[in-house]
Amino acid sequence: MIDDVRDRLRGLLDEYVALDAELRKLEDTEFRICIFGSARIRPEDPVYQMVYRLARSLAKLGVDIVTGGGPGLMEAANRGVQEARNEQSKSYGLPIELPKRLEAPNKHLDIKSQHRRFSSRLDEFMRLSHAVVVAPGGIGTVLELMYVWQLLQVGMIEPRPVILLGRDFWSGLIAWMREQPLHRGFIGEHDMEYVHLVDAPKEVVQIIRKALEEYRKTHQLVVEELPEEQRAGAAGRLMRAAAEQAAVEAPEAISAAPPEAAEGPPSAEGSDPVGINTKTRRHEEERTG
Numbered sequence: 001m002i003d004d005v006r007d008r009l010r011g012l013l014d015e016y017v018a019l020d021a022e023l024r025k026l027e028d029t030e031f032r033i034c035i036f037g038s039a040r041i042r043p044e045d046p047v048y049q050m051v052y053r054l055a056r057s058l059a060k061l062g063v064d065i066v067t068g069g070g071p072g073l074m075e076a077a078n079r080g081v082q083e084a085r086n087e088q089s090k091s092y093g094l095p096i097e098l099p100k101r102l103e104a105p106n107k108h109l110d111i112k113s114q115h116r117r118f119s120s121r122l123d124e125f126m127r128l129s130h131a132v133v134v135a136p137g138g139i140g141t142v143l144e145l146m147y148v149w150q151l152l153q154v155g156m157i158e159p160r161p162v163i164l165l166g167r168d169f170w171s172g173l174i175a176w177m178r179e180q181p182l183h184r185g186f187i188g189e190h191d192m193e194y195v196h197l198v199d200a201p202k203e204v205v206q207i208i209r210k211a212l213e214e215y216r217k218t219h220q221l222v223v224e225e226l227p228e229e230q231r232a233g234a235a236g237r238l239m240r241a242a243a244e245q246a247a248v249e250a251p252e253a254i255s256a257a258p259p260e261a262a263e264g265p266p267s268a269e270g271s272d273p274v275g276i277n278t279k280t281r282r283h284e285e286e287r288t289g
Contacts, residue, residue: 020123031062031130032065033058034129036132036137036145037072038073038137040071041076043076047135048073049076050135050201051135052076054204055079056080058204061205061208063208063212064081064092065077065090066093066128066129068093070105078106079108090110090111095114096117126157130211131208132148134163142173145164148162149191149194153191161211162196165201
Protein backbone atom coordinates (compact mmCIF):
# COMPACT_ATOMS: atom_id res chain seq x y z
CA MET A 1 0.00 0.00 0.00
CA ILE A 2 2.73 2.47 0.99
CA ASP A 3 4.80 1.56 -2.07
CA ASP A 4 1.80 2.16 -4.34
CA VAL A 5 1.26 5.63 -2.87
CA ARG A 6 4.97 6.41 -3.19
CA ASP A 7 4.96 5.30 -6.82
CA ARG A 8 1.93 7.50 -7.55
CA LEU A 9 3.61 10.47 -5.84
CA ARG A 10 6.86 9.86 -7.75
CA GLY A 11 4.92 9.80 -11.01
CA LEU A 12 3.19 13.07 -10.15
CA LEU A 13 6.52 14.67 -9.25
CA ASP A 14 8.04 13.56 -12.55
CA GLU A 15 5.11 15.11 -14.38
CA TYR A 16 5.43 18.26 -12.27
CA VAL A 17 9.10 18.65 -13.20
CA ALA A 18 8.35 18.14 -16.89
CA LEU A 19 5.47 20.64 -16.86
CA ASP A 20 7.57 23.14 -14.91
CA ALA A 21 10.29 22.99 -17.58
CA GLU A 22 7.73 23.38 -20.38
CA LEU A 23 6.09 26.32 -18.65
CA ARG A 24 9.49 27.95 -18.15
CA LYS A 25 9.98 28.04 -21.92
CA LEU A 26 6.48 29.38 -22.56
CA GLU A 27 6.79 32.12 -19.93
CA ASP A 28 10.29 33.22 -20.92
CA THR A 29 9.00 36.22 -22.86
CA GLU A 30 10.06 39.10 -20.59
CA PHE A 31 12.96 39.83 -18.23
CA ARG A 32 11.72 39.47 -14.64
CA ILE A 33 13.29 40.30 -11.30
CA CYS A 34 12.34 38.67 -8.01
CA ILE A 35 12.47 41.01 -5.03
CA PHE A 36 12.47 39.26 -1.65
CA GLY A 37 12.15 40.99 1.72
CA SER A 38 10.31 41.30 5.01
CA ALA A 39 6.51 41.36 5.21
CA ARG A 40 6.71 43.31 8.50
CA ILE A 41 8.18 46.61 7.30
CA ARG A 42 5.78 49.57 7.21
CA PRO A 43 5.56 52.29 4.51
CA GLU A 44 7.16 54.90 6.79
CA ASP A 45 10.32 52.79 7.13
CA PRO A 46 13.30 54.01 5.01
CA VAL A 47 13.85 50.45 3.75
CA TYR A 48 10.27 50.32 2.40
CA GLN A 49 10.85 53.62 0.61
CA MET A 50 14.17 52.41 -0.80
CA VAL A 51 12.59 49.24 -2.23
CA TYR A 52 9.72 51.30 -3.65
CA ARG A 53 12.17 53.63 -5.44
CA LEU A 54 14.19 50.65 -6.69
CA ALA A 55 11.11 48.97 -8.20
CA ARG A 56 10.13 52.22 -9.94
CA SER A 57 13.62 52.54 -11.41
CA LEU A 58 13.62 48.93 -12.60
CA ALA A 59 10.16 49.29 -14.15
CA LYS A 60 11.44 52.18 -16.23
CA LEU A 61 13.81 49.68 -17.84
CA GLY A 62 10.75 47.75 -19.06
CA VAL A 63 11.20 44.70 -16.82
CA ASP A 64 8.66 42.81 -14.71
CA ILE A 65 8.84 42.58 -10.91
CA VAL A 66 7.94 39.39 -9.02
CA THR A 67 7.35 39.26 -5.25
CA GLY A 68 5.55 37.11 -2.71
CA GLY A 69 2.56 39.39 -3.22
CA GLY A 70 2.09 40.17 0.47
CA PRO A 71 2.60 43.24 2.66
CA GLY A 72 5.80 45.03 3.69
CA LEU A 73 8.63 45.08 1.18
CA MET A 74 6.62 42.91 -1.22
CA GLU A 75 3.99 45.64 -1.33
CA ALA A 76 6.68 48.30 -1.73
CA ALA A 77 8.07 46.55 -4.82
CA ASN A 78 4.68 45.81 -6.42
CA ARG A 79 3.48 49.33 -5.74
CA GLY A 80 6.66 50.82 -7.18
CA VAL A 81 6.38 48.97 -10.48
CA GLN A 82 2.70 49.84 -10.92
CA GLU A 83 3.17 53.49 -10.07
CA ALA A 84 6.05 53.78 -12.54
CA ARG A 85 3.23 53.75 -15.11
CA ASN A 86 5.21 51.77 -17.68
CA GLU A 87 2.77 49.60 -19.64
CA GLN A 88 5.68 47.33 -20.60
CA SER A 89 6.26 46.24 -16.98
CA LYS A 90 4.01 43.93 -14.98
CA SER A 91 3.65 43.47 -11.24
CA TYR A 92 3.59 39.77 -10.26
CA GLY A 93 2.61 38.44 -6.84
CA LEU A 94 2.84 34.88 -5.51
CA PRO A 95 0.86 34.94 -2.23
CA ILE A 96 0.81 31.91 0.02
CA GLU A 97 -1.92 30.58 2.32
CA LEU A 98 -0.48 30.28 5.83
CA PRO A 99 -2.13 28.00 8.41
CA LYS A 100 -1.55 30.22 11.47
CA ARG A 101 -1.35 33.72 10.04
CA LEU A 102 -3.45 35.67 7.57
CA GLU A 103 -1.26 37.41 5.01
CA ALA A 104 -3.58 39.01 2.48
CA PRO A 105 -2.25 39.82 -0.99
CA ASN A 106 -1.39 43.47 -1.50
CA LYS A 107 -3.46 45.63 -3.85
CA HIS A 108 -0.74 46.36 -6.42
CA LEU A 109 -0.70 43.16 -8.47
CA ASP A 110 -1.31 42.78 -12.20
CA ILE A 111 -0.84 39.01 -12.08
CA LYS A 112 -1.44 36.84 -9.01
CA SER A 113 -0.54 33.18 -8.55
CA GLN A 114 -1.79 31.71 -5.27
CA HIS A 115 0.14 28.94 -3.50
CA ARG A 116 -0.47 26.55 -0.63
CA ARG A 117 3.09 25.19 -0.32
CA PHE A 118 6.40 27.02 -0.03
CA SER A 119 8.02 24.47 -2.35
CA SER A 120 5.77 25.24 -5.34
CA ARG A 121 6.06 28.96 -4.64
CA LEU A 122 9.86 28.80 -4.59
CA ASP A 123 9.81 26.85 -7.85
CA GLU A 124 7.65 29.52 -9.49
CA PHE A 125 9.95 32.28 -8.24
CA MET A 126 12.86 30.54 -9.95
CA ARG A 127 10.90 29.72 -13.10
CA LEU A 128 9.75 33.28 -13.64
CA SER A 129 12.90 35.19 -12.72
CA HIS A 130 16.14 36.16 -14.43
CA ALA A 131 17.61 38.09 -11.48
CA VAL A 132 17.05 38.21 -7.72
CA VAL A 133 17.23 41.14 -5.30
CA VAL A 134 17.17 40.28 -1.58
CA ALA A 135 16.25 43.14 0.75
CA PRO A 136 16.35 42.89 4.56
CA GLY A 137 14.03 40.25 5.99
CA GLY A 138 13.59 37.33 8.37
CA ILE A 139 13.58 33.55 8.12
CA GLY A 140 11.44 33.46 4.97
CA THR A 141 13.73 35.90 3.19
CA VAL A 142 16.83 33.93 4.22
CA LEU A 143 15.12 30.73 3.00
CA GLU A 144 14.52 32.33 -0.41
CA LEU A 145 18.12 33.54 -0.59
CA MET A 146 19.57 30.15 0.33
CA TYR A 147 17.27 28.34 -2.09
CA VAL A 148 18.38 30.33 -5.11
CA TRP A 149 22.01 30.27 -3.92
CA GLN A 150 22.09 26.48 -3.70
CA LEU A 151 20.32 25.99 -7.03
CA LEU A 152 22.99 28.18 -8.63
CA GLN A 153 25.73 26.27 -6.79
CA VAL A 154 24.62 22.89 -8.15
CA GLY A 155 23.63 24.16 -11.61
CA MET A 156 19.89 23.44 -11.33
CA ILE A 157 18.87 26.89 -12.62
CA GLU A 158 20.29 29.22 -15.23
CA PRO A 159 22.92 31.72 -14.02
CA ARG A 160 21.47 34.97 -12.72
CA PRO A 161 22.63 37.82 -10.49
CA VAL A 162 21.69 37.57 -6.82
CA ILE A 163 21.92 41.01 -5.21
CA LEU A 164 21.88 41.57 -1.45
CA LEU A 165 20.57 45.07 -0.80
CA GLY A 166 21.95 46.59 2.43
CA ARG A 167 25.54 46.08 3.51
CA ASP A 168 24.80 46.75 7.17
CA PHE A 169 22.14 44.02 7.17
CA TRP A 170 23.82 41.32 5.05
CA SER A 171 27.56 41.79 5.70
CA GLY A 172 27.39 39.73 8.91
CA LEU A 173 25.90 36.76 7.03
CA ILE A 174 28.53 37.01 4.30
CA ALA A 175 31.30 37.24 6.92
CA TRP A 176 29.92 34.11 8.65
CA MET A 177 29.75 32.25 5.32
CA ARG A 178 33.45 32.99 4.81
CA GLU A 179 34.56 32.34 8.39
CA GLN A 180 32.64 29.09 8.85
CA PRO A 181 31.41 27.13 5.74
CA LEU A 182 34.14 28.46 3.43
CA HIS A 183 36.94 28.17 5.99
CA ARG A 184 35.93 24.58 6.78
CA GLY A 185 35.74 23.60 3.12
CA PHE A 186 31.96 23.10 3.05
CA ILE A 187 31.70 25.51 0.11
CA GLY A 188 34.19 26.85 -2.42
CA GLU A 189 35.39 30.38 -3.07
CA HIS A 190 33.53 30.31 -6.39
CA ASP A 191 30.27 29.78 -4.48
CA MET A 192 30.69 33.25 -2.95
CA GLU A 193 30.82 34.78 -6.41
CA TYR A 194 27.10 34.19 -7.01
CA VAL A 195 26.07 37.04 -4.69
CA HIS A 196 26.63 40.79 -4.98
CA LEU A 197 26.55 42.95 -1.83
CA VAL A 198 25.36 46.52 -2.50
CA ASP A 199 24.04 49.52 -0.60
CA ALA A 200 22.05 51.64 -3.03
CA PRO A 201 19.32 51.12 -5.64
CA LYS A 202 21.55 52.64 -8.34
CA GLU A 203 24.06 49.82 -7.78
CA VAL A 204 21.26 47.29 -8.25
CA VAL A 205 20.17 49.00 -11.49
CA GLN A 206 23.74 48.87 -12.84
CA ILE A 207 23.96 45.11 -12.27
CA ILE A 208 20.46 44.49 -13.65
CA ARG A 209 21.12 46.58 -16.76
CA LYS A 210 24.07 44.34 -17.69
CA ALA A 211 22.02 41.18 -17.14
CA LEU A 212 19.15 42.67 -19.15
CA GLU A 213 21.40 43.49 -22.10
CA GLU A 214 22.74 39.92 -22.12
CA TYR A 215 19.21 38.51 -21.89
CA ARG A 216 18.04 40.55 -24.86
CA LYS A 217 20.99 39.43 -26.96
CA THR A 218 20.37 35.75 -26.28
CA HIS A 219 16.60 36.13 -26.45
CA GLN A 220 16.83 37.67 -29.91
CA LEU A 221 18.32 34.39 -31.09
CA VAL A 222 15.42 32.52 -29.50
CA VAL A 223 12.92 34.82 -31.25
CA GLU A 224 14.49 34.04 -34.61
CA GLU A 225 13.84 30.33 -34.00
CA LEU A 226 10.15 30.80 -33.15
CA PRO A 227 7.35 29.91 -35.58
CA GLU A 228 6.52 32.85 -37.84
CA GLU A 229 3.14 33.52 -36.19
CA GLN A 230 4.86 34.03 -32.79
CA ARG A 231 7.94 35.84 -34.02
CA ALA A 232 6.42 39.26 -34.70
CA GLY A 233 4.91 39.65 -31.23
CA ALA A 234 8.08 38.62 -29.43
CA ALA A 235 10.27 40.83 -31.62
CA GLY A 236 7.92 43.76 -31.05
CA ARG A 237 8.23 43.37 -27.28
CA LEU A 238 12.02 43.37 -27.52
CA MET A 239 12.02 46.51 -29.70
CA ARG A 240 9.67 48.38 -27.34
CA ALA A 241 11.75 47.38 -24.33
CA ALA A 242 14.96 48.53 -26.01
CA ALA A 243 13.40 51.87 -26.93
CA GLU A 244 12.14 52.42 -23.38
CA GLN A 245 15.57 51.63 -21.94
CA ALA A 246 17.15 54.09 -24.38
CA ALA A 247 14.68 56.75 -23.28
CA VAL A 248 15.70 56.20 -19.66
CA GLU A 249 19.42 56.38 -20.46
CA ALA A 250 19.29 59.30 -22.92
CA PRO A 251 15.91 61.03 -22.97
CA GLU A 252 17.20 64.00 -24.92
CA ALA A 253 18.10 61.70 -27.82
CA ILE A 254 14.61 60.19 -27.94
CA SER A 255 12.32 63.16 -27.49
CA ALA A 256 10.96 64.67 -30.69
CA ALA A 257 9.40 67.63 -28.87
CA PRO A 258 11.05 71.06 -28.94
CA PRO A 259 12.88 71.94 -25.69
CA GLU A 260 10.20 74.38 -24.54
CA ALA A 261 7.51 71.72 -24.99
CA ALA A 262 9.62 69.06 -23.34
CA GLU A 263 10.21 71.23 -20.28
CA GLY A 264 6.47 71.92 -19.78
CA PRO A 265 4.74 72.00 -16.39
CA PRO A 266 5.79 69.54 -13.65
CA SER A 267 4.25 66.10 -14.10
CA ALA A 268 2.04 64.41 -11.55
CA GLU A 269 4.93 62.06 -10.82
CA GLY A 270 7.24 64.97 -10.11
CA SER A 271 4.77 66.65 -7.76
CA ASP A 272 4.03 63.40 -5.96
CA PRO A 273 7.43 61.76 -5.28
CA VAL A 274 6.00 58.94 -3.19
CA GLY A 275 3.42 58.14 -5.87
CA ILE A 276 0.42 58.15 -3.52
CA ASN A 277 -1.91 59.89 -5.98
CA THR A 278 -0.78 58.03 -9.08
CA LYS A 279 -3.53 56.19 -10.93
CA THR A 280 -2.51 52.52 -11.29
CA ARG A 281 -3.37 49.72 -13.65
CA ARG A 282 -5.39 46.89 -12.20
CA HIS A 283 -5.56 43.80 -14.39
CA GLU A 284 -5.48 40.70 -12.23
CA GLU A 285 -5.15 37.17 -13.50
CA GLU A 286 -5.91 34.37 -11.07
CA ARG A 287 -3.84 31.20 -11.24
CA THR A 288 -3.63 28.40 -8.71
CA GLY A 289 -0.21 27.04 -7.76
